[in-house]
Amino acid sequence: MRSKKMTGGLEKAPHRSLMHALGITREEMDRPLVGVCNAFNEVIPGHVHLRTIADAVKNGVRMSGGTPMEFPAIGVCDGLAMNHEGMRFSLPSREIIADSIEIMATAHPFDALVCVTNCDKIVPGMLMAMLRLNIPAVIVSGGPMLAGKQKKQVSDLITVFEGVGRVKRGDMSETELAELEECACPTCGSCSGMFTANTMNCLSEAIGLALPGNGTIPATAAARVRLAKQAGMAVMNLLEQGITPRDIVTTDSVRNAVAMDMALGGSTNTVLHLPAVFHEAELELSLELFDEISRQVPNICKLSPAGHYHIEDLDAAGGIPAVMRRVADTGALHLDCLTVTGKTVGQNLDDLNADVLDPDVIRPLDKAYSPQGGIAILRGNLAEQGCVVKQSAVAPEMMQRTGKARVFDSEEDAVEAILGNGIKAGDVVVIRYEGPKGGPGMREMLTPTSAIAGMGLGESVALITDGRFSGGTRGAAIGHVSPEAAEGGLIGLVREGDSIRIDIPERRIELLVDETELAQRRQNWTPLQKEVTSPFLRRYAARVTSAATGGVMR
Structure with missing residues (x-):
């Protein structure tokens, strides 16, 4: 085990002494040590509940015979950083997150890694670290926020941003905007549309580095906690089988990610993040590949901001597995790619009986919003x-x-x-x-x-x-x-x-x-x-x- 660099042999007695100071027993030291990187903070709505998710991950690791060791990661809330100097630090934080996880997981040689994430730069930063370290690893998100409602009208953060212009134009009163502020973001979780955070959480699932359900199960659902426990158990299975992120992320899984991005109508930030993620696996993702696949895969989902549906609607319609089933019919999806379940994409879809439950949310290919992809x-x-x-x-x-x-x-x-x-x-x-x-x-x-x-x-x-x-x-x-x-x-x-x-x-x-x-x-x-x-x-x-x-x- 990799962790024996830190805990094994006579010369590591001082190291074990420090581990005992943490309250860790000899029995726990003899088990695989699993780093649990938790992006919890009290600044970002998508992160404020991540203690619960990380605790569930740790329970899953323990149930499968491992010893979890939690450590933190920073995060920037793009909504709070928007339109002032703070936004200059958002994209650069991606590199800091990746570097800091590499530091923690190398200075303390974990046998495996689970990254507990949400929100814009945190997801790609953690994916980059997983591929850089190339030890058995799973990423699990805190899940999406529920959509808000104002006078029976569905709303989200973008409704508030656009509300500022509506007030200036005279189409909305400041009182109505103040009411909207209080109801547009009603729960914890990553903002409720197909914005960057949710796009990257969905694509983590499509790439194969997250479990099915990672992209769409709401932050407030009990199923999100169960998924986190399953992530802890899954990483122990990967460790036993010797499967690492670079076994999962191949040229074909790169194409799968882009194909799903096009079908979903994801954020343009994926054109920044996916090349950076795959760069860590020494794989190239060019703008030409985005354009090639955009011409092949139709846009079959229109979630906010492009449409009126939200992530909770996509989840109820069958989630990412249902979209993958549709995209597979285009011939653009490689079903033999390995995933963190230890099974292939195709096997996962069969095990889940993946199917579209709402054809209005996930359209048939012959009724796509556009014959070309979203980007x-x-x-x-x-x-x-x-x-x-x-x-x-x-x-x-x-x-x-x-x-x-x-x-x-x-x-x-x-x-x-x-x-x-x-x-x-x-x-x-x-x-x-x-x-x-x-x-x-x-x-x-x-x-x-x-x-x-x-x-x-x-x-x-x-x-x-x-x-x-x-x-x-x-x-x-x-x-x-x-x-x-x-x-x-x-x-x-x-x-x-x-x-x-x-x-x-x-x-x-x-x-x-x-x-x-x-x-x-x-x-x-x-x-x-x-x-x-x-x-x-x-x-x-x-x-x-x-x-x-x-x-x-x-």
Whole structure:
């Protein structure tokens, strides 16, 4: 056992003495030591209940003959960090989470690992650590929040974000918004739509590193606690069989993850996180693969923000296994991929009798919302290395559009203009110097996109940025423009009033300015250099790679 480096032999008597100080008996030391990384904190609604989940995991480990040892992980709540300097630390926290788990599980050589997670950067950070360490491991989430209700209208966090614009527009009173604040997020758990956290929890299941049910069982359900116990038992089974994450994560499981992402209409942040996760397994996931599979797999689910359903509805409709059964009929799903159950994807689906229980939530392939997947990769002179849009959440009239650029060098300036009635129908809002380097930290732009929707401009205004979007963003929001402005990307040369053509069906994005003019602009241009006071962010900006490659660290 790996843990014998710490507990075995005469020379480890001092180590055992320290273990005794923890209250651990010799019998417990003789069993496999299982690290339980718990992202519990009292800051994030998706994490506030994780003590219960971690305790259940530990019970499962003990039931199967192991000794659990719990340790913490940090987490950023993107909703609370939104639209201020704190958001610059969100994406970088992914790397800190992965690094800290590697540190803990190497300094204290656990035999296996269970990661208890929820929310945006925490899930991919933990997946990255699991693949980096490559010891038997399972990830289990705290589950999704239930949707809220206001006067019989279903609501969620995005309803509140968009409510700000509605108040500014005069469609909602401040009293109504205050009422909405109190009921839109009614329980613990990751925010209730197909936003980034829930997308990544669902894809963890599709990849095979989480048990069936991980993505959709509500945070408040007893089944979530039972799942956590099963995760503790499952990791002991993996240890016995010698199955590690890199046995599970292969080229085929990479394709499975992308196929499910397209069927679900997941968050555009997956285009950052999945390449970073698979990078740890020395597997490549290019933007070309996203686009290839998007053209093959139809979008059969429309959950908030693209539609009115929520994760609890997807769970009641059969969950991720039911979606996988549908996607398998396209030929895009590899059923022979191994999973943390010790069985293949196909065997799991058969054991569960996976089937669609509500064809309105999980549509048949011949009645798909779109014949293509939920995410599209665009290219053109404005994004030579690519950019991304959640096409499943774009209004039909915005799929092809030419508009006049309204240019902003920060999110704050753009929001001020949007809420101040400075943006009109037909405009293309350009927000630059918000990429991984230029931000630094690649902030999410949920506030400006929600403001556009709330102001009634969601079907007439596009937004383009070298930053990124929340999974809750809807509309013609095009992000991850690469190369970013800070690295000399053409987005840095856009001027007020320039024409920009967007053609999502043709996967094109073009700045309609002739090459002679662009060459003259470039001669007299130096990318904006923001003053960065944080030593951590300075280090991050110096080492982070392009959004086109997942924003991984050199």
